[in-house]
Structure formats: C-alpha cells, structure tokens
Amino acid sequence: MPNKKKGKKKLSTKAAVAMPEISVAASKREETKQLDDVSCLLFGPSDGDTLPFDLPYIGPIELVDQRYSGENENQVVHGRGLIVTRDVLPGECLFVTLAIVSTPVDEVHRRFVELHNGEYSVNDTSSSGYGRELEDITESFLVEQIQTFCKERDTEDVDFMQRTFDSFVSQMSSEDVPSAELDVILADVSLHSDKNVNMELEEETIVNIIRRNAFGPDYHNYDTIADYWTKNADTIQEPAYNRLLGVYPLAAMINHSCSPNAIRIFGTIPASIKTKPLQGREVMIVHASVPMKKGTEVMWSYLPPTTPFNARHEMLESKYGFSCQCNRCVCEKKAMDGREFDQIAKQNIDDSSLPKIIQILEAAFISNSISSEAQRYLRVGYASIYMQYFNAALASPNSTESNDVLSNLLKLAMQLHFSFVSCNNASTEHLSILHLCYELASSMHTRAMTFFPDTTNTTMSQVRFWTEQLKKAHMIRFGSLGENLETVRNVMKHSRAVLRNRGGWYAVKDKFI
Numbered sequence: 001m002p003n004k005k006k007g008k009k010k011l012s013t014k015a016a017v018a019m020p021e022i023s024v025a026a027s028k029r030e031e032t033k034q035l036d037d038v039s040c041l042l043f044g045p046s047d048g049d050t051l052p053f054d055l056p057y058i059g060p061i062e063l064v065d066q067r068y069s070g071e072n073e074n075q076v077v078h079g080r081g082l083i084v085t086r087d088v089l090p091g092e093c094l095f096v097t098l099a100i101v102s103t104p105v106d107e108v109h110r111r112f113v114e115l116h117n118g119e120y121s122v123n124d125t126s127s128s129g130y131g132r133e134l135e136d137i138t139e140s141f142l143v144e145q146i147q148t149f150c151k152e153r154d155t156e157d158v159d160f161m162q163r164t165f166d167s168f169v170s171q172m173s174s175e176d177v178p179s180a181e182l183d184v185i186l187a188d189v190s191l192h193s194d195k196n197v198n199m200e201l202e203e204e205t206i207v208n209i210i211r212r213n214a215f216g217p218d219y220h221n222y223d224t225i226a227d228y229w230t231k232n233a234d235t236i237q238e239p240a241y242n243r244l245l246g247v248y249p250l251a252a253m254i255n256h257s258c259s260p261n262a263i264r265i266f267g268t269i270p271a272s273i274k275t276k277p278l279q280g281r282e283v284m285i286v287h288a289s290v291p292m293k294k295g296t297e298v299m300w301s302y303l304p305p306t307t308p309f310n311a312r313h314e315m316l317e318s319k320y321g322f323s324c325q326c327n328r329c330v331c332e333k334k335a336m337d338g339r340e341f342d343q344i345a346k347q348n349i350d351d352s353s354l355p356k357i358i359q360i361l362e363a364a365f366i367s368n369s370i371s372s373e374a375q376r377y378l379r380v381g382y383a384s385i386y387m388q389y390f391n392a393a394l395a396s397p398n399s400t401e402s403n404d405v406l407s408n409l410l411k412l413a414m415q416l417h418f419s420f421v422s423c424n425n426a427s428t429e430h431l432s433i434l435h436l437c438y439e440l441a442s443s444m445h446t447r448a449m450t451f452f453p454d455t456t457n458t459t460m461s462q463v464r465f466w467t468e469q470l471k472k473a474h475m476i477r478f479g480s481l482g483e484n485l486e487t488v489r490n491v492m493k494h495s496r497a498v499l500r501n502r503g504g505w506y507a508v509k510d511k512f513i
C-alpha cells in the first residue's frame, strides 16, 4: 500500500452512490443507532427471515488519509486508516462489513481432496505438512474469483458486489487514487464502473493485494486445517468457519499495531433471510477491545500477539513492508536493550524444563528493572511457553499432592491474563489462556473435593473468577450479545470447541486438553 507523503487529512463525507437496499451507510451514518447485539449473524435472526439492522453497519468510525498532505516530516504515517469519531468503550461495535469475494470452505475442501485423490501420506502424531498446499489452493481460488469479477465488470447488469469490487481494486492497485473515492469504501458501496479503473490486473498484482488485504481463518492456520482434513477421512464435519479467505474492503483500511484496540470476528448472513443480495454472505464484525478516545486510530494486529519482538519485526518488514513503531515495540525495544530474553525463551524446551525457564524469565524481568508495562508486553510475546507449562500441569495424572503447584500456576496465569488485557485484550490467544485457566481452576476444585475438602470454598471462588473473566473477554470480542445469557454461553462453548477440539490457536495445537 502506498505511503506517499506525510500528514493527516480528514475526508469529506459525500452522499453515497444510490444503491438499492444496502447503500445506506454513508448518508445515514450520523443517525445510525449503535449496534450492540450481532448474535443473529452468528446464530441466525430470531424471527428467521429479517435482520434487525441494515448492512453494512458503519458505527462511530471515519476514514482518514495520511498520504497526501505534508505537515510534519517526522510523523509516523500508515497511509489510509480508520479513526473513531467519539469516545468508545470495549465491546462497542465499530462496523460490520461484507466480504466482496471469499473462498467457501466446501469448494476448497473439494479441490484439496481432488488433488490427492483422497490419499495422504500422514502419520497420526506429526503435522501433515499439507498446510502450504492448502494455502496455495485457497489463494489461487481467490485469484480466480477476482479475475472473474474483473472480466465481468463491463456487462450491463453489474451487481453490487462487482461494483464494490471495482472500487476496492482501484483503491488497492493504484498509487494515485484521489482521496475522495475513499468514501466509497467507507460506505461499502462502489464507484460506477465507467470510472477510470484499471481492471487488467496481472495475477501477481492480485496475489499482492490478497496477501496484504485478505483475511484468513481466524482461530486456525492452514496447517491445522490441512491436518484436520487429512486425518479425518476427508470430511469437513462441523466446520468452524464457512470460508477460508475473504476480502473485506473496509477492514483492509485498518493498520497494524502489536498492541491493538480492535478485534474482529466473522459471521455468515443466514440463507433464510429475505433480503436477497445478502443471503449467505460472509461478514466481518469489528468491536473495540479497549476504551478509545475520539480521534484514536483503530488498529489491530496483523500477527499473532504471541510473536516475540524480533520475529514480529521480520514478518512485518517482509510481508507488509514497514517497520512497526507502536507503543509495544518502542517499549519492548527499550526494555530489551542488549538483554537476552529471546535466548532464554529459545532454549531447548521440554516439559520438565518449563518451570525453570519461566522462573528465569520472570527473574530477568525483575532484576533488570523492566517497567511493568514492558513486562506485560514481553510476557505476551513468550506466552506460548507459559501455555505449554499450564498444559503440562493439566496433563499430569491426578495425584494427591497438594494444590500448591496448581495454585502457583494460577498466580502466573493471572499475570499472563492481565498482560493480555493490556496488550491484546480478547484476542484468540487471550481466550485460549482464559479457557485454560478455567480448566486449571476446575481441576484444582475437583482435586480439592476429593483430597482437601477444607479448601473447596477457595477453589470454587477460583472457578467463578475465571468463568467471569472468560465471559467478559467473550463479550468484548463478540459484543453484548443481547441480554440473553444463553447466547453468551453458546459463544463461549463455540470458542472452546474450536480451540480445544479443532486444533485452534496453533501454538497450543498439540495439547490444550
């Protein structure tokens, strides 16, 4: 994406191009009622055939363009981006946007199986190694779809998706797109196809656009999905996702921070609803994950938050072409200053050495007088080690030994939880930690009931504490979900099932029992 010049420019809000049924966003933006409950996009509308709100939903956000004005040469610029137009609280919905192209999971699965004729050389324990191949199939499928859109744009009856798509491609493939056209993306409606848009895109250009702007599976990576498919008799029973890769133009305007303030989930508009162009389409729902002051830029993380500093920088440079200057990076860089945390964390780790390594890490944070803010950021970067430790503790056979070990683990877990709250609140990895802590606490409670009945009050309050934290994190990520606690419970069950049974968050894929 071009970062041409520095400075910041707020865009004017022109009326949206008139589009039947769904062209409501820009012109009505000011009066739009805050959307709190998106559960109908996750579980279907209660009346079965109407959505209780218009889509796309544009909440308290505005698009800004930092490419063209040049006020301050030293200012860090991210190109185009979104800001909030008022103060917002965690869990508030910022927008719901529709995918303009996506790769339905059943079609990708069909191609994957076809390629192998249903035969794979895998063993039961290790990763199947088919992840890269699955990614290629998915990506080329998306390229095909985009090429089809490009070809069909000249026909008389160009539909809503094609117009939106034209607009998106024009924004992404040219260095010189006038700012005013950004309103089109914000409104999720499109330029008219007689605009000067180059649709003769090389495959390489499309792949570049996809790699920087399409959104892949949320809880998973391609390896875990390929593993699941190759080891489960070619079925895609109960997929936790309907598409593997999707392009959501408005979401593609969001810049990266390693300590983000927004979080996304995906949903599907039920096929049963009456509004035709929307039926069955994929949506992305974005919520604030921390409090934001009016004018703050909306940012999320392009990488798993558990990636340590050096690895994050390499990935952001090579894939997105920028060096991150977010608060977390600045803070961690200062704290690291020649210290070897990475070396400690990279030691040959087996289950028995985990407590020692964590002890050394924690001691190193303290002995080097690392600020508590930096400690939290660093801890999140090394969270995989903590997860491994908690998993190992859970996996150990029931014993009559005292609950002290588990209780110390929960103290550590608490620190990690608070670190996620101030660094990557309600992220997939945060939810994983919370599910795990809940299991640790339950396991402590079960042991206490059998061996230490005097302590069951304490252990029960631990279970309650972690249940509450789980609920809170889910309600930030998924929104208020109405007033129906059953919906919240379902969402918690869903994330737990995805993470636990279907090889979710990959850093814990081998265990998480």
Ligand SMILES: C[S@@+](CC[C@H](N)C(=O)[O-])C[C@H]1O[C@@H](n2cnc3c(N)ncnc32)[C@H](O)[C@@H]1O
Residues within 6 Å of the ligand: 001, 002, 003, 077, 078, 079, 080, 081, 212, 213, 252, 253, 254, 255, 256, 257, 319, 320, 321, 322, 323, 324, 325
């Ligand atoms: C998905 S796009 C985000 C929208 C982009 N700013 C634009 O104008 O199209 C990703 C690109 O935005 C820029 N970007 C995102 N986050 C950034 C950051 N923290 N610092 C510098 N550039 C960033 C990079 O050029 C990156 O390849």
